[in-house]
Amino acid sequence: MRATSILKEADMTAENQKPEFAIEAVGLEKTYRASGKLPAKQALKGIDLKIRRGSIFGLLGPNGAGKSTFINILSGLVTKTGGTAHIWGKDIDAQPRAARSAIGVVPQEITMDPFFTPFESMELQAGFYGVPKSERRTDEILAAVGLADKRDAYVRQLSGGMKRRLMVAKALVHTPPVLILDEPTAGVDVELRRSLWEYVVELNKAGTTIILTTHYLEEAQELCDEIGIINHGQVIACEPTATLLKRLDHKTLVIQPTETVTTIPPSLAEFDTKLRPDGSLAITFRASETGFGRVMETVRSEGISIADLATEEPDLEDVFVSMTSDS
Ligand code: ADP
Ligand code: MG
Secondary structure, three states, X not given: OHHHHXXXXXXXXXXXXXXXXXXXEEEEEXXXXXXXXXXXXXXXXXXXXXXXXXXXXXXXXXXXOOHHHHHHHHHOOOOOOEEEEEEOOEEOOOOHHHHXXXXXXXXXXXXXXXXXXXXXXXXXXXXXXXXXHHHOOHHHHHHHOOOHHHOOOOHHHOOHHHHHHHHHHHHOOOOOOEEEXXXXXXXXXXXXXXXXXXXXHHHHHOOOEEEEEEOOHHHHHHHOOEEEEEEOOEEEEEEEHHHHHHOOOEEEEEEEEOOOOOOOOHHHHOOEEEEOOOOOEEEEEEOOOOOHHHHHHXXXXXXXXXXXXXXXXXXXXXXXXXXXHHO
């Protein structure tokens, strides 16, 4: 009896010690000094971000926005020039080791020693993080990312996708509560992308906070419960995915008519309809107000027969447009 209640107490203390935010950045700045061909650059201009524990957070922004700089400051690869950051409640300046042991980072670039096997590579990484031999989960993690059968192959014999999976595995050796993936699908095929996402979602369900950067809105909206948008080193939005998507309540239906259409039929003018140079009709409508069915009915009632049909979803570009038109 006593033992269990003590255990419960201990558990509760551990629970209480879990921070509300996995990552907390306040006024984070980075100015790169000019070096070689690169000019000096203020990559981060005061980033404020709070990433809730337990979420799958998407850091979304175009190339050059500062996503990797932000991630690399957290991982210790880049030295910030201003502001503060806490990882799992630990200040990266005051408690750098504790802060860094709370994250596993999968960097944007694949870097790997070609002369080690995945097993050796994992063991080295575990040693680097000071994980005792008895607590290592090398085979378990390799199996989880689908590399059990490549355990003893040389890294140079692995495909790009396998290398990417090994990078994920290596980021997990110390069982960090926060996993950060920097552009994880760059140069990754559809199959791997799907299995990677499945695994990431599984980790999240088991309690790991996930942070990923991407420049694809579609990827972020599919996976993340919260999205922060960064542009030119500044956060321009940070909100639940559903809230963000409400701002983007439009879809475009692109119809290739069987017979050439030269003018936009009046009944279609009720929507925002354009005749494109390739002869297709692009009909933009508010998805929540006007159903897809009503648009199709209108098209049919005009006697337009359809050779081909596609829909276009809003992308990152549209988010920026809607942000600027809001203010
Ligand atoms: P993202 O990951 O969003 O594509 P980065 O954080 O890699 O953006 O880069 C942000 C800006 O900082 C870019 O303009 C980039 O050219 C610049 N930058 C990145 N690394 C360096 C560096 N080592 N020296 C100088 N400028 C850099
Ligand atoms: Mg990057």
